[in-house]
Amino acid sequence: MKIAVIDSGVSEDYAENENNITNGMNIINSKLPPSDDNGHGTNMMKTILELSRSNKFENYIQLIPIKVLDSKATGKKEDIIAGIKYAIEDTKADIILLSIGFYYDFPELRNIISKAEEEGILVVSAAGNDSSSVLYPAAYPTVISVGGVTDGLELQTLSNSGVGLDIVAPWDYKINKDTFTGTSISAGLVVYAAAVIKNQFPEEVLSHLRNRIIINTKEVKNSPKLDDSVGFVDINKAITNENSSLVFPTQKEVALTLPIGKERFCIIDKKERWFKITSDFEGTVTFLIQNDKDNELTASTININEKKYNIGKKESLVFSIGKGVNYFSISTDLDNMNYLITPVLEIQKDEYEPNNKQNEAKMLSVGPINNSFYQANINTNNDKDWYKFVVQENKKIKIIVQSDTTRFDPVIQLYSSENKLIKKSDRSSAGSTEEIEVSLTPGTYCFSVNNDFSNNYNFSYLFNITYGE
Ligand SMILES: [Ca+2]
Ligand SMILES: [Ca+2]
Ligand SMILES: [Ca+2]
Incomplete structure (x- = not known):
């Protein structure tokens, strides 16, 4: 099992004595070895390797250090993309570990992650450590995104969570006297699990393998920040359970959550079965539905909320949803059809x-300080x-x-x-x-x-416009 660890490299002292670590690649400077001048990458290597060793699995794994992060564990966008590209094209990796994340989605990252998927490479990525939204690439539909939990299986307060989180693993991991912490380590632990599970199911196609890992988990403590579809990685369950698809219950009261923005395999049959979508917003959900690639059948019919839809190889079905829990019933005219479903919000x-143009600007009133906020959506x-x-x-x-x-x-x-720019504010990220404070003369702005x-x-x-003193 080849695992590409795209990170800050590996320390030469550590790599020297390890047969399981290949020479790897330094993307920042290809003339130099991928030496770790930060320590983050080495910790990832140690975590996977020590865990493998204590379970007598080390003979099955080979770690490939790909250095894209510098001594401060920061990296250029281009280097990170190039590192992923190198892992896909030059290493024949089975698994890519990216304990790296961006706050934002961008086409180059999205495209290279799709490329990994096309090549059958499993990508595992850390959700992030600032108690906020799941980072990219973790949040993409085909990446296993990993959050961190405490020993008591409670979400670690610093772990990112919410839409886009697939699975959780320990937030910290001890090796001898050292304790490594953060969702990077959680992702490293899931990579080890994925390697063991993949080793047991070498023939399983990537999307099924991923599903197997994500759905066969242990329950964690309830948290408003954790979707009830998110569980704790469980190698035994993933190996012993024959199922790599979700099986929805026939009772609405126990409907299973289908997570927004993530793909899941679901077995649908003639029975009316129930799933739910939980959303923080009103809007629409588009179900991208694909007949299982392995299935020779290219067309079928499914019923969602008692309406019939013809499903070719790939379909998009749009439904309105409200804020909170939305229930859906689903069935087909056939027995045991496997569908890949991705709900997109x-x-x-x-x-x-509409107010995308200046001449469409909506008139609002200016209030006193501490005036209540307006709410709008992007x-x-x-x-x-x-x-x-x-201004009067x-x-x-x-x-x-x-x-x-x-x-x-913002x-x-x-x-x-007169359409003159008075002030622009983009100080913070x-x-x-973000705020603008400026003295104005009477007029419309x-x-x-x-x-x-x-x-x-x-x-x-949220935003407001208020009078100062
Ligand atoms: Ca707008
Ligand atoms: Ca808007
Ligand atoms: Ca800003």
Whole structure:
């Protein structure tokens, strides 16, 4: 089992004595070996290798260090993409471990992760360690995203969670006197599990193997931040359970969650079975439904909420959903059809839309300090929201934009009625508050709000416009 560890490399002292570690590659400087000047990559290697050794599995694994992170454990976007590309094209890796994440989705990352999928390589990635939204690439549908839990199987407070999280594993891992912590380590532990499980099911196609790992888990402590589809990695269960697909119950009360933005194999038959989608927002959910590739049948019929749909190789079915739990019944006219289903959420437009252009700006009133906030949504790629307001007398005006997700890097731009840019504010980055404070003379002004992470959407934000002193 070849495991590409795309990280800060491996320390020469450690690698020297290990037959399980290959020479690897230094993407930052290809003339140099992938020496670890940070320690993060070496810790990942140690975690996987020591765990393998204590379970007599070390003869089955080979670790490939691919250095893309520097001494501060930071890396250039281009190097990280190049490291993944190298792992796919030059190493014949079975598994890629990416304990690296971005706050934002971008095409190069999305495309290279799709390439790994096409090549049959399992990608495992850390959810992130700042109590916020799941990072990319972990949040992509085909990546196993890993969060961290305490010994008591409770979500570790720093672990990222919510939409996009697949599985959890220990937040910390002890080797001799050292304790390694964070979702990087959690992801490393899941990589070890994935290697053992894959070794037992060498013929299983990637999407089924991934599903097997994600759905055959141990229950964890309930948390509002953890979807009930998320469990604790369980090698034994994944190996002994024949099933690599979800089987929905026939009673609505115990419907299983189908997680938003992630693909799952589901066995559907003639019985009416139940699943649910839990959403923080009103909007639509599109079910991307595929007949199982292994199945020769290329067309079938399914019934969702008592309506019939013809399913070819691939279909998209759109349903309205409300905030909270949404139940769906599902059946087919056939026995035991395996479908790959990915629910994709699009939250609804806010009440100020359409306001993507300056001449569509919505008029709002300016309030006193501590005025209540307006709420709006970023509901599509590049959604831009224009607002305008009137100032009656010389006043200091303050505009605040804030959100609770690191998927939002707010930008505010304030313009005069003559269309002159008065002020732009983009001082802070992911998930932080942006504000403009400026003295204005009487007149009409407008401002725009947009996300600097232009590919990220599906969240709401709060804003207000107030008078200063
Ligand atoms: Ca909007
Ligand atoms: Ca808009
Ligand atoms: Ca900003």
